[in-house]
Amino acid sequence: MSDPVSKGPGRSNLWGAITTLILEWAVVATLAVVGLGISLLMLWLTG
Amino acid sequence: MLIRPSREDLRLIGYNLGRILVVVAVAGLVPLTWALIAGESAPTASFLLMIGIFGAVGYLMMQRRPQASRLEWSHGMVIVSLTWLIVPAIGAIPLELSGHYGSFIDPYFDAMSGLTTTGLALIQDLDHLATSLNFWRHLLHFLGGQGIVIAVLSVFAGGGAMTLYYGEARDEKIFPSVRSTARFIWLVSVVHGAFGIVALGAVGYFVLGFRPFRAIFHGVTVFMAAFDTGGFAPQSSSLGYYHSAAFEAVAAVLMIAGALSFGLHFALWKGGRKVVGNLEVRTILATFLGTLLLTLGGLASAGLYQSLFGLSRQGLFQVLSAHSGTGFATIPSAELATWGGLAFGGMAIAMALGGMASSTAGGVKSLRVGLTIKALSSQVRQVLLPEGAVISTRYWHHGWKQLTSGLIQAVMGVSLLYVALYLLGTGVGLMYHLPLGSALFESVSAGANVGLSVGVTDPSMPLALKLTYMLQMWAGRLEFVAIFSLIGFLFSLVRGK
Amino acid sequence: MMRRIAAALIVVLELLLPRCAMATTDVDVEHLLTEAAAYEGQTISVVGELIGDYGFRPDGWTWTQLNSDSYTTAPLLEDGDLSGSNVGIGIRAPASLIQDLDPPGDYHHRGPLVRATGTWKYHDQDRGGETYLEVVTIEVLELGKRFDESADPIVAAAGVFLVLVAMWLGYRSRLRSAD
Structure with missing residues (x-):
């Protein structure tokens, strides 16, 4: 097992960085859908 | 002595x-x-x-x-x-x-x-x-x-x-060595910088039709303001300048990345299996949804936006900007000042709560909010159970941890200091005859290091208000301890033996 | 596509119609920003400096900002006075109206001073709630100009001196730590 202190997340984990970025995009997309849903509900409730 | x-x-x-x-x-x-x-x-x-x-x-x-x-x-x-x-x-x-x-x-x-x-x-x-x-x-x-x-x-x-x-x-010390921790923080920033500048620059050049140098200029500046949850913008009309949902979406990704703690970044880089169970993640999701609900409800009831896309785009971006502590706006300050009722409440609460601990965001921070809720629910359970019953409360934050009374005291103490900080700026604002809403909004914005404004922050505002907001920004960013230490140090320099 | 055709038609109509047919009253931009909802859908004229960028978008529209504050007539680099933050609105116009204008205002330039006439769109439903002026005509009132700016020799000399002092002090502290 590699030592995290000396190596940090390491080059092999650059894939982790990419998946993090993808995840952040997914969060924004989800929030957009949630925002649309809540907006629809609110517009409907307020006529 | x-x-x-x-x-x-x-x-x-x-x-x-x-x-x-x-x-x-x-x-x-x-x-x-x-x-x-x-x-x-x-x-x-x-x-x-x-x-x-x-x-x-x-x-x-x-x-x-x-x-x-x-x-x-x-x-x-x-x-x-x-x-x-x-x-x-x-x-x-x-x-x-x-x-x-x-x-x-x-x-x-x-x-x-x-x-x-x-x-x-x-x-x-x-x-x-x-x-x-x-x-x-x-x-x-x-x-x-x-x-x-x-x-x-x-x-x-x-x-x-x-x-x-x-x-x-x-x-949050991510690695046992402080230098490795510092370097990891820089690595996360460089990766997001590369992505952010390229993405914002590409939108600027291909979608918005800016000249190449200007696209890079906007990409670099907006990246730094978004990822560091800052809120300065290269033009006076903030992100409203771009008139582009695509540009706002890229900025939103960077704002979210900036509001995440570097510990969470590390967990995600490592595979992030237990990220969803993290108390801080759960809390920020809950408070974000709550404040979004309030703001969108307020905007809809005021009839400010007639279209579904308009309401969700403007409401969502403003709440995200407030909750992440960024302070970008796609609407002018004069218009933000007209957001009353629920929308005002949603925005003010989002700003006050802020992002995650050990991130670039300010505010009370989600971990403290989550721990406060845990402590309160534990108290309620204690009251409901038979006398003498012992309740042990644990929470997941990069590993299982025990909720101790010492921790609760520390969390409550800092949270109360934030409330006091917000009230201090509000009080000074009221002293200069600002309406309560404006005084509160601007004060929370300064103390939680957000940067959204309803128009109070202006070169013509009184000197005392400028100094108060500066104090709030300084104290809010350093979370009090360093500042109290400086005061104590100066005091002992004069009165010590 | 329909928007592009519509934009082209508007430009053609503008060229064919007599000038007086487009006459509208000038609206002060600061007032427009505070009473934005009241002007929704109205044809208005605003006067100001085009500033920032000309964003020539693939859909044929060009976006830019029009500022109407004291800096448009009395720029800071020409000893104009400070008068607060900028006051401006976003405008979009067919590319043909913008492409031949002088560069937009920035540090080195005062952008062209124009009277832009068009429809005020407040929380436009078709554009995700954005607020802007959809311009039909642009009348250039004053051409843009380049500012002269130069370094203050005292500031530059003080800077060079202090950098040299810093380098000398740095060298000294290095020598000490080597001992």
């Missing part, structure tokens, strides 16, 4: 403070180069002056090398709080010389706002500001968001360096 700090203490503090100033002088070479390339003569000279002052003062402080190299807690805290006072003071010099400010307190306010990643601004005629100076404003966000001390630690972490790290209100 108070012990007067020794000469050795002062030497240790001065030496390390000097080292930080020298690093900032080196950082000043970037806007200097930018000014030279852009052919901006006056800013070139003022950056040269700023670098000279940073360098000369820094090296002067380093002339007396201390015998001991190990920093104690009090040293670290004093160094950090002084750093966050001195760097904006010297960093304000090029801004002051630009002629875009009325008095020296205004550029100092802006530099403090930049460094603390707040985003409130007193600059006048921003749209004619030199690009190098505009870049410097945003670089202050980057230096402050990443933590100036982090920059120093990643180069030379000496004995007791952790005290500096904690002084900047970071309580």
Whole structure:
């Protein structure tokens, strides 16, 4: 097992960085859908 | 009994403070180069002056090398709080010389706002500001968001360096070594920087039709303001300038990344299996949805936006900006000031709560909110159970942890200090006859390092209000401990024996 | 596509119609921003400096900002006085109206001073709630101009001196730590 202190997340984990970025995009997309849903509900409730 | 700090203490503090100033002088070479390339003569000279002052003062402080190299807690805290006072003071010099400010307190306010990643601004005629100076404003966000001390630690972490790290209100040590932790923080920033600048620049060039240099300029500046949850923008109309949902979406990704703690970034990089169970993640999701619901409900009931896309886009972006502590706006301050009722409440609460601990965001922070809720629910359970029953409460935050009474006290204490900080600015605002809503909104924005404004922050506002907001930005960013340490240090310097 | 055709038609109509047919009253931009909802859908004229960028988008529209504050007539680099933050609105116009204009205002330039006439769109439903002026005609009132700016020799000299002092002090402290 590699030592995290000396190596940090390491080059092999650059894939982790990419998946993090993808995840952040997914969060924004989800929030957009949630925002649309809540907006629809609110517009409907307020006529 | 108070012990007067020794000469050795002062030497240790001065030496390390000097080292930080020298690093900032080196950082000043970037806007200097930018000014030279852009052919901006006056800013070139003022950056040269700023670098000279940073360098000369820094090296002067380093002339007396201390015998001991190990920093104690009090040293670290004093160094950090002084750093966050001195760097904006010297960093304000090029801004002051630009002629875009009325008095020296205004550029100092802006530099403090930049460094603390707040985003409130007193600059006048921003749209004619030199690009190098505009870049410097945003670089202050980057230096402050990443933590100036982090920059120093990643180069030379000496004995007791952790005290500096904690002084900047970071309580998550990702690796046992502080230098590795500092370097990981930089690695995350570089990866997001590469992605953010390319994505924003590409949208600027291909979608918005900007010239290549301008697309890069907007990409670099907006990246620094978004990822460091700052809120300065290169143009006076903030992100409303771009009139582009695509640009706002990329900025939103960076704002979210900035509001995540670096510990969470590390967990995600490592595979992130237990991220969803994290108390902080759950809390921020819950408070975000709650404030979004309030704001959208308020906007819909006020009939401000008739279309579904309009309501969700404008409401979502503003709430995200408030909750992440960024402070970008796609609507003018005058319009934000008209958001009353639920929308006002949603925005104010989102700002006050803020992002995650050990991130670039300000505010009370989700972990404290989550722990407070846990503590309260534990209290309620205790009341409902038979007398003598023992309740053990655990929570998941990068591992299972026990909710102890000491932890609850600490969390409640800091949370109460934030409330007091918000009320302080509100009180001073009321003293100058501001409407309660405006005084509260602006005060929370300053204290939680957000930067959204309803128009109160203006060059013509009273000096006392400017100083109060500066104090709020400084205290809010450093989360009080470093500042109390500085006050205690100064007191013992005078009254100690 | 329909928008592009519509934009082209508007430009053609503008060229064919007599000048007086487009006459509207000038609206002060600061007032427009505070009473934005009241002008929704109205044809209005605003006077100001085009500033920032000309964003020539693939759909044929060009976006830019129009500022109407004291800096448009009395720029800071020409000893104008400070008068607060910028006051501006976003405008979009067919590319043909913008492409031949002088560069937009920035540090080195005062952008062209224009009277832009068009429809005020407040929380436009078709554009995700954005607020802007959809311009039909642009009348250039004053051409843009380049500012002269130069470094203050005292600031530059002080800067060079202090950098040299810093380098000397740095060299000294290095020598000491080497001992």
